[in-house]
Amino acid sequence: MRLSLEVSLSAVLVATLAGLPLGAAIAVGRFPGRRALIVLLNALMGLPPVVVGLLVYLLLSRAGPLGEFGLLFTPSAMVIAQTLLVLPIIAALCRQAVEDAWLEYEEQLRSLGAEGLRAALTLVWDIRYSLVTALLAGLGRACAEVGAVIIVGGNIDGVTRVMTTAIALETSKGDLPLALALGFVLIAIVLALNAGAYLVKDAAQRRFG
Amino acid sequence: MNGILPLRLEEVTFAAGGHAAIDRVSLELTAGPSTILLGANGAGKSVLMRLMHGLLVPSAGRVRWNEDDPRSVRRRQAMVFQRPIMLRRSVLANVEYGLKVARVPEPERRASALEALASVGLAHLAHRPARTLSGGEQQRVALARAWALHPEVLFLDEPTASLDPGATREIETVIKAFDAAGTKVVMATHNLGQARRLGDEVLFLHQGRLVERAAVDRFFPQPASAEAAAFVRGELPWA
Numbered sequence: 121m122r123l124s125l126e127v128s129l130s131a132v133l134v135a136t137l138a139g140l141p142l143g144a145a146i147a148v149g150r151f152p153g154r155r156a157l158i159v160l161l162n163a164l165m166g167l168p169p170v171v172v173g174l175l176v177y178l179l180l181s182r183a184g185p186l187g188e189f190g191l192l193f194t195p196s197a198m199v200i201a202q203t204l205l206v207l208p209i210i211a212a213l214c215r216q217a218v219e220d221a222w223l224e225y226e227e228q229l230r231s232l233g234a235e236g237l238r239a240a241l242t243l244v245w246d247i248r249y250s251l252v253t254a255l256l257a258g259l260g261r262a263c264a265e266v267g268a269v270i271i272v273g274g275n276i277d278g279v280t281r282v283m284t285t286a287i288a289l290e291t292s293k294g295d296l297p298l299a300l301a302l303g304f305v306l307i308a309i310v311l312a313l314n315a316g317a318y319l320v321k322d323a324a325q326r327r328f329g
Numbered sequence: 330m331n332g333i334l335p336l337r338l339e340e341v342t343f344a345a346g347g348h349a350a351i352d353r354v355s356l357e358l359t360a361g362p363s364t365i366l367l368g369a370n371g372a373g374k375s376v377l378m379r380l381m382h383g384l385l386v387p388s389a390g391r392v393r394w395n396e397d398d399p400r401s402v403r404r405r406q407a408m409v410f411q412r413p414i415m416l417r418r419s420v421l422a423n424v425e426y427g428l429k430v431a432r433v434p435e436p437e438r439r440a441s442a443l444e445a446l447a448s449v450g451l452a453h454l455a456h457r458p459a460r461t462l463s464g465g466e467q468q469r470v471a472l473a474r475a476w477a478l479h480p481e482v483l484f485l486d487e488p489t490a491s492l493d494p495g496a497t498r499e500i501e502t503v504i505k506a507f508d509a510a511g512t513k514v515v516m517a518t519h520n521l522g523q524a525r526r527l528g529d530e531v532l533f534l535h536q537g538r539l540v541e542r543a544a545v546d547r548f549f550p551q552p553a554s555a556e557a558a559a560f561v562r563g564e565l566p567w568a
Contacts, residue, residue, distance in 0.1 A: 228414035328458040
């Protein structure tokens, strides 16, 4: 259970650090291929976890390009796979939110002389409460998926077994009560994380308007 | 100091979707008199102002300041919009943000921002979140944000169009203070009383064209063009 949270939260953290600037840059920037990139990013939100798992497996396997690091079947491999799954969700939702805000703020910011990167950072900071929802969507994806972590992690007891892979295993072993119980625990954890995020966001929003 | 004024517009046209919102306007704005852009909704006041301020690029013609460096031109003018855009931070931080973007060194920012807020009568609200203020107060914060920059030219796009009479008076007081401090005020409005109270000269726009330019004292009693005469009488020919 702790591993589940560690892996998923790490993936969301990395995806946030990369995804927010990426989404904001696409929202504010004007460059050739921008529309195609937006469509691609939106489509990647629906990336099948097993496919990502397979690709990361190929990259990290002993014969793969990154095989020498020996990451396959470790929690690090699981974080990498989940980061790839979560990144498009956070970047795409951030892109949309920043673009909407840019419509509202553009003239004022340009009038003050804030353009490009500075404008993008100002926007991201100003809509920080809305972006919480994007992070929660990413976290939901990470906590819920089983396809990627089971392939690159291997579901090794005590090393790479997380809640979802444990549920899959117990179900196939026929221990349905245990699988069901684990399922409820997982749902409870996700619910608690979301409730906490909502309360923080709500309090901050009330304070800063 | 060498100013960015006069501002010259040469045959400026702005067309969008096959329709010329601004049609071959040529004019020169000099330092000193407050200039009012007057005209009905859709006459092109806002578009013309955005062309002057550099938020829009003309489809044809040229906008020329008496200064070639675009950074310097941008830095020495400010604009206040009809609807104030407040960042989700404190009132003080909103004013400081403008100074930060203008590369004012950090130690000076706080004092400048506080001074600007005091000049619009909002020093007591400096630490309130800006978005919790009333519409009139937010517009005064926007004016303070402009004030802190000590602009040579201040553009105002119908700054009181959505405010009640009390808030409008407060805004007008601040605009007069800008004028008294030597800032060139360029304001779009369709409020005739406000044009009289704040303006020295009127640029009257009709369907994207500059139809008439006259001193306020002359424009209102004796508009020269039929369109301006109809507008002043409140008779809209297309209504």
